[in-house]
Amino acid sequence: MSGEFSVRRAHALVGDLFTPRPAVYWADxxxxxxxxxxxxxxxxPAGYATPAGALLFAVSTLAAYRCAAFIHELAHLxxxxxxxxxxxxWNLLVxxxxMMPAFMFDAHVKHHSVRSYGTRDDPEYRPLDRLSRGRALAFLGSSFVxxxxxxxxxxxxxxxxxxNARLRRHxxxxxxTLKIDLDYVGGVPADRRQARAWLVQELAxxxxxxxAAALLLTGAIPVERAVQAYAVYSALLLVNAVRTLVSHRWNGDEEPMDLVDQMMDSINHPxxxxxxxxxxxxxLRLHALHHLFPGMPYHALPEAHRRLSAALPPGSAYHRTASDGLPASVAALWNGTGRRPDAPPRAGEPLTTP
Known part of the structure; x- marks a missing residue:
């Protein structure tokens, strides 16, 4: 699979797009x-049960989700x-x-390493033979917990x-670690500098x-606002859980994958x-592209996708990472969950790995 796609050629097409622009991050x-x-x-004031209130809830949830998603950029950059x-x-504001400080996503780099992607050392991966429908639903349900x-x-x-050092290590x-594989066991800080950084964020x-507890108990924050905050937080986690599940095909066999195999096991939603x-x-909608070039800042991904789509021949490995859309990705995941990665494709399945 890797032999039919040249990472070097692809990089040559987008090599000028790897510089992050802080002004874009701050403004966004x-x-x-x-x-x-x-x-x-x-x-x-609009009324939670009114159409206007429901719309405002959706807007606040999706905008908060966008704020939270910057933790992914911080892990890479x-x-x-x-x-x-x-x-x-970002840590102070979001x-x-x-209560999701940036250090909780530092292990995300293992999800992109050619040594650990798709293996037991990847906190964000479960092969299809371990990602049963029940586990997928439990992952969605964890959004409310x-x-x-x-x-x-x-x-x-x-x-x-x-x-209590024992509790701290536990x-x-x-x-x-923010993870999808609940069997994954994280690590302790690698050195004193990292330990200090983690501790500062934990204490904050x-x-x-x-x-927040004091404000709630004294009535400074109404209980209904606390319930609203819980609902927004749960909703954004649920959206992210769905996005996570449809970002890969989960066809790994717990063996390491190179960048091209990672790309082919991931899904673009262009x-x-x-x-x-x-x-x-x-x-994150261009997740296959992100796995090909994990160091590329988010604001450059659309242009990189445009260049690769135009320059690479139709039917290339990169083109085959595209999904027909969220419903198609959800259907393919549901129909494929519990199926062996090497099983023959179902007729009409849009997300089959070539």
């Missing part, structure tokens, strides 16, 4: 946060000097209030872990949890970009 985050906050605030201030700003567990993890367990290995989340950007923001 600021606009998304403003829209989300405004829609969240307006939903209550955390070594870039140009985005260090953005990482701090990561800490959501995680917002309740985050305050416990940071508000209650983090302070105790400060004086938190790091089992309740720190613990402080935020304490302040059609209806404005609509698709709502549920797969920041270039």
């Amino acid at each position: 985050l600021a606009a998304s946060f403003t829209v989300s906050a405004a829609a969240f605030w307006a939903a209550r 955390r070594g870039r000097q140009a985005l260090r201030r953005f990482r701090r700003g 990561g800490i209030p959501f 995680l917002p309740l567990l985050a305050p416990v993890r940071f508000g209650l367990l983090t302070p105790v872990a400060l004086v 938190l790091y290995t089992h309740f720190t 989340c613990a402080l935020w949890a304490a302040v 059609r209806r970009p404005l609509l698709t950007e709502l549920w797969a923001p920041l270039g």
Whole structure:
């Protein structure tokens, strides 16, 4: 499979697109946060059960989801000097209030490594023979549980872990990494610098949890607003869970894959970009392209896709990563879940690996 696609040739077509533009990141985050906050605030006076209230809820959820999705960019570009201030700003504006600090996604790089993608050391991958329909549904259902567990993890367990090394290690290995494979065991900080960075973010989340609890208990924050926040958080996690499930074909056999095999095991959703950007923001709709060039900033992915689509011959490996759309991807996943990766394709299945 790898032999029919040249990564070097593809890179030559897009080699000028790997420089992140901090101004784009800041402007996008600021606009998304403003829209989300405004829609969240307006939903209550509009009436939660009214059409206007429902629309505002959807807007606040999708805009908040876009804000949260920047954690994916930070995982890939955390070594870039140009985005260090953005990482701090995102943590203060989104990561800490959501109790989803940036360090919880640092292990994401294993999902792109040619040594660990698709293996047991990949926190975000389960082959089809282990991704049963029940597990897929449980993954979707976890969206409604995680917002309740985050305050416990940071508000209650983090302070105790400060004086209990065993608990601290358990938190790091089992309740720190954002993952799809619940069997994955994470690691502890690699050095003192990383340990300090993790601790600062943990303590900030613990402080935020304490302040939020105090405001709620004193009535400064109405209970219905807290319920609304829970609903928004759960909804954005559910959207992300669906996006995650349709971002791959999950045809791995727990053996490492090179970049081309990763690309072929991933899915692009290039059609209806404005609509698709709502549920797969920041270039995540072009997931196969992202696995081919994981270091490319999100704002450059559409142009890279345009160049590759125009320059590569029809029927190339890259073209074959495209899905007909979200419904087709969901149907293919559902029909393929539990099927062996080497099983023959079903007639008309749109997402079969060539």
